[in-house]
Amino acid sequence: MAVLSRAKRRKIKNGAFVAATTLATVLAVGALLLILYSLLVNGLGGLSAAVFTMDQPPPETLGGLRNAMAGSLVLCALAMVMAVVVGVLAGTWLAEYGGQRRLAHLVRFLNDVLLSAPSILVGLFVYEVLVRPFQGFSALAGAVALALLAVPLVTRTTEDILRLQSNQLREAGMALGAGKAYVIRAIIWRASRPGLVTGALLGFARISGETAPLLFTSLGNPNLSWHLTQPMGALPTTIFQFALSAFDDWRSLAWVGALLIAIVVLSANILGRALARRSDAR
Amino acid sequence: MNRAARHDRLFQRLCLSAALLVMATLAGLLLALVIGGWPAISHFGPRFFVSAAWDPVSDTYGAAGPLVGTVVTALGAMALALPLAMGVAVFLVEFCPRRLAHPLGLAVEMLAGIPSIVYGMWGLFVLAPWFALHVQLPLLLSLDPESFWGKLFNGIPNGANIFTASLILAVMVLPYMATVFREMLLTVPPHMREAAYGMGCTSYEVVTYIMIPYVRRSAIGAVMLGLGRALGETMAVTFIIGNSHAFPDSLFASGSTIASTIANEFAEASSDLHVSALMALGLVLFCITFATLAGARLLIGREAS
Numbered sequence: 254m255a256v257l258s259r260a261k262r263r264k265i266k267n268g269a270f271v272a273a274t275t276l277a278t279v280l281a282v283g284a285l286l287l288i289l290y291s292l293l294v295n296g297l298g299g300l301s302a303a304v305f306t307m308d309q310p311p312p313e314t315l316g317g318l319r320n321a322m323a324g325s326l327v328l329c330a331l332a333m334v335m336a337v338v339v340g341v342l343a344g345t346w347l348a349e350y351g352g353q354r355r356l357a358h359l360v361r362f363l364n365d366v367l368l369s370a371p372s373i374l375v376g377l378f379v380y381e382v383l384v385r386p387f388q389g390f391s392a393l394a395g396a397v398a399l400a401l402l403a404v405p406l407v408t409r410t411t412e413d414i415l416r417l418q419s420n421q422l423r424e425a426g427m428a429l430g431a432g433k434a435y436v437i438r439a440i441i442w443r444a445s446r447p448g449l450v451t452g453a454l455l456g457f458a459r460i461s462g463e464t465a466p467l468l469f470t471s472l473g474n475p476n477l478s479w480h481l482t483q484p485m486g487a488l489p490t491t492i493f494q495f496a497l498s499a500f501d502d503w504r505s506l507a508w509v510g511a512l513l514i515a516i517v518v519l520s521a522n523i524l525g526r527a528l529a530r531r532s533d534a535r
Numbered sequence: 536m537n538r539a540a541r542h543d544r545l546f547q548r549l550c551l552s553a554a555l556l557v558m559a560t561l562a563g564l565l566l567a568l569v570i571g572g573w574p575a576i577s578h579f580g581p582r583f584f585v586s587a588a589w590d591p592v593s594d595t596y597g598a599a600g601p602l603v604g605t606v607v608t609a610l611g612a613m614a615l616a617l618p619l620a621m622g623v624a625v626f627l628v629e630f631c632p633r634r635l636a637h638p639l640g641l642a643v644e645m646l647a648g649i650p651s652i653v654y655g656m657w658g659l660f661v662l663a664p665w666f667a668l669h670v671q672l673p674l675l676l677s678l679d680p681e682s683f684w685g686k687l688f689n690g691i692p693n694g695a696n697i698f699t700a701s702l703i704l705a706v707m708v709l710p711y712m713a714t715v716f717r718e719m720l721l722t723v724p725p726h727m728r729e730a731a732y733g734m735g736c737t738s739y740e741v742v743t744y745i746m747i748p749y750v751r752r753s754a755i756g757a758v759m760l761g762l763g764r765a766l767g768e769t770m771a772v773t774f775i776i777g778n779s780h781a782f783p784d785s786l787f788a789s790g791s792t793i794a795s796t797i798a799n800e801f802a803e804a805s806s807d808l809h810v811s812a813l814m815a816l817g818l819v820l821f822c823i824t825f826a827t828l829a830g831a832r833l834l835i836g837r838e839a840s
Contacts (some may be wrong), residue, residue, distance in 0.1 A: 267737035271630055277622025278631075278639060281713065284706050285646045291661050292653065342553035350547055351554065360554045363561050366828045369760060370821075371767025373794045374564060377801070377817045381567035401560055408557060432539040434546030462650020465769035465794070469802045489652050493770065496656050504660075511653045522648040526641075 289515075296512025299505040309475050309491055312500040318510055320477040324486035327479070328392060328471060329461050332399035336460075337453050340404045341442075344411025349437055361412075368405040375401050376466035384470060392478075392485035395471025402463060403456035410452030414445045447532035454525035458518045464489035488514055565821060572815030575808060583815065589780035591800070596812035598819060600780045604697065604790040605820070607783065608772065609765035611701030616709045617758060623709070624716030625742055640717070647710035655774030658703040663694030663775055666702075671787060690787030695777040697790045703771045708761040715757040715835075719750040756834030763828040767820060769794040793820040 303317045310316020343360070351357025375398050383394040418441050426436035442449070467473070473490035474483070488510050495507035575596060576583055586597025627640055671692035678685040690696050723746045731741045747754070777789020778799055791799075793816045804810045 263737050263740070267739040270739040270742070274622040274626035274630060277619045278626045280619060281623050281646065281709055282639065282642050284709075285642055285649075287661075288646075288649060288653065288657050291657055295660070339553045339556055342550045343557050346547075346550035346554040350550060357554075360558055362829075362832060364557050365832045366825060367557065367561055369763050369767075369824075369828055370561075370564075371769065371794060371824055373767065373769045373797055374568070374817050374821055374824075377571070377797065377814060378560075378564040378567045380801075381571050381814075382563070404557060404560070408554075432543045434543045435539075437546070458648060462652060464650075464652045465798055468798055472802065489650070489770075492652055492656065496659065496774070507656065508660075511656050514650055515653050518648055518650055519645055522645065523641075526644075 292508070292512045292515055295505070295508035299509040300512070304506070304509055308477055309486070309495075309506070310502070312498070312503060314502075316506070318488065318491060318506060318513075320474065320486040321488045321491040321510065322513070323477055323479075324392070324471070324474065325461065325488045327481075328396050328399060328467070328485065328487055329457060331393075331396035331481075332403060332460055333453060333457055335397070335400035336403035336407050336456055339400070340407025340452070340456070341411050341449060343404070344408040345415060345437060345442075347408070347412040348415035349433070349441070364405045364408050367401075368409060371465075372402055372463055373465035373468075376468060376470055379466065380469050389482075390470060390472035390484045391482045392471050393481045395467050395485065395487065396481075398466035398470045399460040399463060402466060403460050406456045406459055407452050410455065411445075411449060414448030414452065415441055417448070418444055447528050451525045451529040451532075454521050454528070458521035458525065461521070462489060462514050462518050464493055468493070565818075568814055568818040568821055572811055572818040575811035575815040576818075578808065578811075583812075584819075587780070587782040589796075591804070591806070591809050594806055594808050596808070598793075598812075598816055600782050601791045601793045601796045601816060602819065604776065604783060605766055605792040605794070605823070608697055608700045608704060608776070608790075608792055609762055611698065612704030612708055612765045613758065613762055615701060615705035616712060616761060619705070620709050620712035620716055620761070621747075623713040624720055625746075627713075627717050628720040628746075629738055629742060640714075643710045643713050645710075646706070647714065651707065651768060651770040654703055654707055654771040658699065658771060658775040659695070662703065663699055665694070666699050667692045667694035687785055688787050689785040691789070692787075693777075695775050695789055696787045697776060697783050698786050700772050700776040700790075700792075703775055704765045704768055707768060707771060708765050711764060712757055712761040715760065716750075716754060719753050719757070720746055723749045753835045756831045759827050759831035759834065763824050763831060766827065767794055767824050769798050773798045793817070 303315060305317060305322070306319060307315070307317035308320040309318060343364075347357055347361060351360065379394050379398040379401070383397060384390055422440055422444060423436055426440045427433070431439070467487050467490050471487060471490070472484040473494065474486040478485050492507045492510040492514070495503040495510070498504065579586070579596065583596065583598055584602065585599055587599040588595050588597045589600055590596075623643060627636055631639060671688075671690065671694065674688045675692055678688060680686070680689065727745055727749065728741055731745045736744070772792050773795040776791055776795055778791050778795060779789045780791055780796070783790040797813050797817060800809070801813050804813060
């Protein structure tokens with residue numbers, strides 16, 4: 254009898270445990286659905302052609318987010334160009350040249366720390382280096398701040414991907430008489446292309462929603478601007494300004510902006526993962 | 536030296552300099568914060584870290600309020616997120632029907648991809664009003680304000696306080712931690728699990744006696760990784776914490792964190808001392824997060840993350 258009740262107790266305990274983990278998963282997925290639901294309910298209503306064709310309005314007038322969207326595109330594109338160049342080269346050094354050297358371990362470690370460093374500190378750093386000395390906020394400073402956030406991610410994925418390439422590939426290239434640099438560029442990089450694109454997409458997904466590093470680098474600009482040495486608008490900074498304002502039409506534009514950003518970020522994430530899976534399968 | 540060898544050397548140097556640039560960024564970050572923050576630290580001395588008087592009008596700055604706010608919200612978020620993240624990871628690895636495992640894992644990862652400003656807006660416009668109406672008001676009306684619980688839950692019922700900030704942070708770090716936990720649990724050798732099941736263990740016993748002890752070391756690393764994120768998170772917190780520099784005196788009091796203070800005041804800081812005080816705050820945040828993240832990376836090791 255005692256044995257039976259003990260077995261029963263274990264069974265009950267186990268049932269409760271399974272139920273608790275299920276509940277945790279339901280809560281996590283529920284949170285995602287709740288957030289997506291609020292985004293759709295509040296964002297879809299304000300979506301109109303004006304959002305894409307007009308600049309951000311003064312309070313209580315009709316307007317859109319054109320300047321912010323254009324600014325975000327410019328900032329992210331610039332940042333990604335810088336981040337991909339630096340990140341791919343750094344990742345290549347780690348995978349192909351650094352190996353197990355002490356310096357390589359140090360770079361890897363610092364890169365991993367930088368990967369989750371608070372983005373607002375990157376903003377402060379760029380302010381000290383690129384804004385204060387030149388006496389003005391600029392789009393260029395914003396792009397550099399974003400690039401600094403994407404570099405660790407690109408470096409990390411590049412190294413991981415290059416390490417997956419078989420040594421036979423390298424040896425085959427060398428046997429044909431190619432130098433190491435040529436083998437890396439013409440064979441290894443080409444073979445790793447889907448993985449490198451994934452890394453870039455994940456980096457883009459990370460920076461396109463970033464707000465904190467832009468607050469005191471590119472600042473924001475209520476007008477459409479293409480000047481890299483002037484403040485430039487961006488969706489996240491505009492959302493920040495509008496969401497905390499007291500005007501209903503500004504708030505509803507902020508929701509539209511949040512919806513747009515979420516769509517872009519989530520599709521970049523999903524696209525990146527799909528690419529990675531497809532190249533795995535091959 | 537022939538052309539090909541020169542070309543090889545050039546390319547290697549190019550790659551090396553990119554790698555060194557990554558290192559230089561972190562060093563430059565620290566240096567910029569030290570240089571920027573030094574005037575404030577030397578002006579106020581140790582008082583800067585213990586005083587809660589943060590007043591741009593009289594140009595006096597004490598970091599205690601934001602400092603405590605940062606630590607309390609981050610720890611609160613971890614307390615809420617840790618059991619949930621563990622639960623999600625265990626469910627996905629052990630109990631989830633196979634057909635659901637992939638989409639559910641994807642959903643959790645999507646949660647990690649949502650930008651923090653979206654969390655912030657959701658917190659401000661959805662969570663805060665709901666929380667004020669359904670949690671704060673009933674508690675305020677039913678508790679004696681002089682009792683312990685009354686003091687603990689005292690605060691303006693607007694939903695913008697330290698507790699809701701922790702709640703939002705918990706939702707944000709949950710997917711990171713769940714994803715890392717899940718990957719770790721998948722590294723447990725199948726023969727260990729199967730041996731335990733073969734002895735007649737229940738799933739609960741397999742998870743708590745075999746799987747979790749097996750990944751304990753890296754699990755602590757994952758917790759610290761989440762903590763590092765929670766400490767430095769800016770936008771979501773800025774929206775919902777209420778932004779007061781006073782020393783928080785209850786769970787439902789408005790407060791501020793280091794990151795939210797910098798985000799709110801930096802662009803408008805007028806006096807040099809104000810800018811420097813904010814930089815000094817940044818330096819404090821850098822030291823806390825660097826220690827946490829470095830510890831996390833050392834515990835996790837490279838493979839499991």
